[in-house]
Amino acid sequence: MAPVNATVTPPHHRHIWILTGPAGCGKSTVGRYLAAQLAFPYIEGDELHTAENIQKMAADIPLTDADRWDWLISLRQQAVAAFATGTTGVILTCSALKRKYRDVIRIASYNDSHVLVHFVYLHATEDLAVSRVRVRQGHYMKESMVRSQFQALEEPTEDETDVLAIDVDRTTAEVQTLAIQLVKEIMAEGTAEQLS
Incomplete structure (x- = not known):
């Protein structure tokens, strides 16, 4: 047991960085880059879909809210679990097309005030995203699915x-340079606040 007069160091903030946007916007490319630069664990959201979800998307059947719900909860839980390794940050990719999907991830900070959730929304035009997906090899996401994602997309609003x-x-x-600059700025601001 620690002495009564021992100084207790408050826990530092831990950051969940979610790369968001429709297929083809570059989530995985930017996410892996950030994880490598910051030495943070990386979670690829696409790899955590159920086999049923992947089969639906491969068959050009858009996922419903119900299809996504458990997946979103699993992403949040895995991101929080990564902090058990001692890391101060984790990088996660997730399309997070709708505000309510983003809200599911935000619950991580409601449950623990030391966890800060940040979204990096990679804004792409539909034509640009489609052109990128067209040249992908071996991925289940097809052009028609990209178009359905843009139909479902609720772009973040100013109050987010x-x-x-x-x-x-x-x-x-x-894009990678801009992303790392923004992330480092936000993390530096958080560190300064903790020290003040």
Whole structure:
């Protein structure tokens, strides 16, 4: 048992960074880059879909809210569980097309005030996303599914203050550089607040 007069160090903030946007916007490419640069665990959302969800998408059948619900909860739980390794951050990819989907992830910060949730919304035009998906090899997401995602998309609104938006109509290197700059700025601000 610690002495009564021992100084208790408050827990540092832990950050969940979610790369969001429809298929083809570059979530995995940017997410892996951020994870490598920051030495954070990386969770690929697509890999956590159930076999049934993947079969539906491969058959050009859009997922329903019910299809996504357990998947979103699982993503949140895995992101929080990653903090058990001692990391101060985790990178997660998830389309998070609707506000209520983003809200499911946000529950992580409601459950623990030391967990901060941030969304990096990779904004792409539908034509750009479709053109990227067209040249993919071996992925279940097809062009028609990209178009259905844009139909379902609810772009983040101004009151979603935990969202950073990046226009991806530029080179991959430019997007990655901008993303790492924004993430580091937010984390530096959080560190400064903790020290003040």
